[in-house]
Amino acid sequence: MYEFKTIDGPVPVLALIDERLSTTTVCLASKYGSRDDPPGECGLAHVLEHVLMSAPVGAVPSFSEHVERLGGHANAETGLDRMLFYAQVHADDAGEITGLLHHAVLRPRWDQETLSREKPAVLQELSAAAADPSDVVQDAFLAHVFPDHPLGRPVGGLREDVERFDVGSLAEGHARRLLTAPLSLIVVGPSVPASADPVTAGIDPRTLTRLGTATRDPHALPALPAPEGARWPDTFAWVCVGARSVGNHDPRRPHFNVLAQLLGSSPSSVLYRRLRGEAGLAYAFQSWNRGYGETGAWRVLAGVEPGNGEAAIDVIRTALEEIAAEGPGPDDLAAARRQAQMRILTSVDTPLECARFLAMRSGGPAGWSPAAEVDALAGVNAGDLREAARHVLRGLRAVVRPEAR
Template sequence: MADPVLTVSSEVRPDLRTTGICLTVALGSRTDPPELGGLTHLLEHLVMSAPLDGRSFSARTEWLGGSVNAHTGLEEQQFYARVRAEDADAVIALLLRAAFAPDLSDAAVTAESAVVLRELAASAADPNEVVQDAVLAALFHGHPLGRPVGGTPAGIRAANPDAVRAHHATRFLGAPAHLAVVGPHPPVLPRGGPAVTPLGSTAPHITPEPLPPLVAGPVRWPEDFAWVCLGARSPGAGDPRRPGHDVLAALLGSSPSSLLYRRLREELGLGYAFEAWDRGYTEAGAWRVLAGAGEGDGAQVVDVVRDLLADLAGRGPADEDLDAARRGLQMRLLVDSEDPLEAARSLGVRTRAGTAPWSAEEQQAAIRAVTAEDVAAAARAVCAGLITVVRPEGRPR
């Protein structure tokens, strides 16, 4: 069994009456064995729901009036809570115990496996979620970054209690972990918990793998409403080109100030629900635009996105559009930084579980420094590898 490696950061804000707590572990779906897809996702459920002296971490925290949640990504897990300040230390102790010494009994694993299977069934019935897994699978075909984040029904059924316990003992406990706390008082960690090491003293443990060729299959439009996702590879985490891709996504996002909003919704009336974003991982990132398309509108929606990208690749954005996109991203960072829970979560993700330096101020400065040429370069890179995926798919024609 590996010894947990924990780093801790706290931000003391005396004006707050609540505390945001987030434990980020550098373990995601990409580490699942291919035949056990969803193993890490199942472990997330067990940390939150397995009993601690009769009640789970989730139940005991919400019994105190707090709110809790968790998620599994491609390269990290997060377990987080927002509680009254006077309850923060007790909840931190519960969270660390639930994460590093959970009840992984046969009964607990069997019960939570059934819950995860129902969650996967619900996700499979939602084309909005299916299309996002599908575009990652196309961008990173056969690569760990292309695996479904939630896993597969077959993988969950194959994840017996022994496999779950082994995954926790080796992968989970061996991964860098970071506890971020934002509240009116510095946290008091429980005695006997995991050893705390200085920030930056650990390194990411993910081994990069060669990226495969892009796989762009045919687009088969259904007769009714569908979700279309256009995606391209982008720079990996820590790459200095990433802010340019963030601004490019903001220019094609859901804000009424964006180019895509003005073209797709105001001029053509083709879109109601759409968004754009970029995420960075170890080997590469994934830049995406997601849009709902009505009957017969899908191809035109794709043309609009491609035309806007081509225009940005050639001329870059106008000054006022660039300024609006940068301001929007900076405002989002400000809003997150003022919310204790979102601030704690951002610290966990942006520092890659405490293994990389990051601050909201530095991120804002990087966004402010993005030029029109930076955006044009990002658009050219996206145009060169842009693929389109649609769900539900229509029949071959």
Template sequence: MHFYPFSDDRGAVDIPVHVIVHEHLRTAALCLGVAYGSRDDPATAGGLAHMLEHVLMSSPRRGTFGVAEQVEWLGGEANAQTGLETMLFTAHVQEQYLNEVLGSLTQAVLRPRWDKAYVEQERGAVQQELAAMQADPSETVQDAFLARLFGAHPLGRPVGGTLPEVSSMSMEQIASVHETVFLPAPMVLCVVAPRPPEGLSAGERSLRPRPDNAHLPEPLAPRERTGVVWPEEFAWVCVGGRAVPAGHPGAAAFQVLSTLLGDSPSSLLYQRLRRDGSLAYMFQSWYRGYAEAGAWRTMIGLEPENGPAAVDVVLGALEELAGAGPKPEQLGAAVRKTTTSLLQESEGPLDLAKLTSSRVIAARGPWSLSGETAALNEVTVDDVRRAAALVLEAPQIEVRPAVAE
């Protein structure tokens, strides 16, 4: 085990590091994961985490380049993403630039240079990003679904916030949250490269504990199918419910449930939505686990006249799985498909770095690819039955574009 000792005149931070050495590689990938996300935004400043992400990657450290542009000039790629509970800062470069980029990325994230001109520049970029997302029903339906699923709980807030919130937050407010909430959060660095980077220290470092700000969402009431109002144009619908939190022993069953009701030709929904009923062409299902609870959903793009029948198909398939469970051959195919997807996600250096960082942050401790694949292969028919039954305890339905009810 290693850690990355970062220190300057403002103090020291030891970041646990997972080094994955593949000697055949000619590139190196880095991912700095931080257990901080939109759920940590101030009550009146939704979207601050997303705004912070933009500023950290774009504001210049020295001269005129931010870290994202610096990495691009070196021929690589750099990016960042903000979720409900996690931020990931990534870079992928030729291996000879590994040490340089590691230093630049950690400096940019931990010790940014605050400049109002660059904050305003990124505010404009974020406003344009939000405007584009709010014009896309496939994006707004997901925010609406999570808002219904989690209500006033922080998990129900949109990651990007709203245009008024982004417009009103000040540089001083962003800098204060970075200092008081972001920097104390648990962090982990994953490096996938042909050799370890320089500057690491040998020794064990655990993730810092996350502040105990968790509280359970309020109980949900099921939303009636007949309460859905369909628009006149092409629509997106989310159907799903709450699931187990991250790290729960039953999480693997929800991953398998997503495959059983996914867009693969072997899934129940493919057979009923596309092949038998010609109700929809675009659909997918997925599970996300968070600190207090999880979310499982299917998202479908369809013509509105197909909407009621498609919702009935999804809920009917869930009821079938909650009752008798999948047939053994269906379960076996779904487990193999889910495992293959996980293994494919781990085969690229950058994907593996992101996967490892995000999983360690979510688990708040050790994680291994072999452990997750073993958990998937241990999922039983009864595990899937319980997962489907939990979703059906209070199923929720959201449609966009929305029309007045």
């Protein structure tokens, strides 16, 4: 049995303590994401992510390399509204690695060599994403439902902006953006290391006074553009069908999460039966809901053969319309609700996934816990799903990639 606890401080700690674990996972979660990149610097957060994990820190060549030499695993990721820096190591190494993580993220050592090595890696990552239509269609979908808004910009950045970054622009962006955004530390392991306190880890308290002082630039959500007819290619294509949903801490978020399971890729889902079983229109598809601060996005991503695209969209729309009108059947509701709960439970049971899950929920309402979220999902009823489906239908849009030329 685990214990979930929170510890206040300049860097609040969310800890899931399980004395049976032999590893400790630590994750610094910043509420600075790609949406906060200044105009003309799209990709700043992404490049910072690479550099901070790869630059020299303390007496070691880089945080990532040192963790891996200890037999652990280190990685980082940038999202629309946050950045995560994490490592999973033997519990005996947790104190050293937690302190080193604080220094890597909060007190980086800027050098041209690291940037010269990591910038090409970022550009190659962008090229790989641009060559994958299943990635491209998701960026295009967000750009369509959040036009002229930071949430509609590509998370990885724009090549022309990334190419301009130098050490000075990274250092300035780090000081103005990352060091002023709210930061929290997630710990999943047998205990909380003393170095979870950044002051104990050697971070200057003056640095910590700036954390959380920034406010996100207000950007009113734009009106949705008129739906566009898809220009289907004569090859296999990916279509993203969905709409805006609600923010990450909105009490209605569990409703959209269950709706995603109800129309997910499980053989027990309504959409699986219709789209794959009965119509045979799509073999590969998935659905999910993601909250982004003040709003969110609910979507279905499906790969379709030539000639099947419009029929697949019709099946998805019809399934939503039936749920909006009648709600799901009791058995389908129970299965979708249970699947949404199991996604949390399986995340909690896997230390690294647990840390990422907690990091995505950090900064939420007081009293939140994984158990509370499971309970909230248990309370989702047919009426909640009718309203969620109506919400999605009101803003439903479809984007396809590649498009016909």
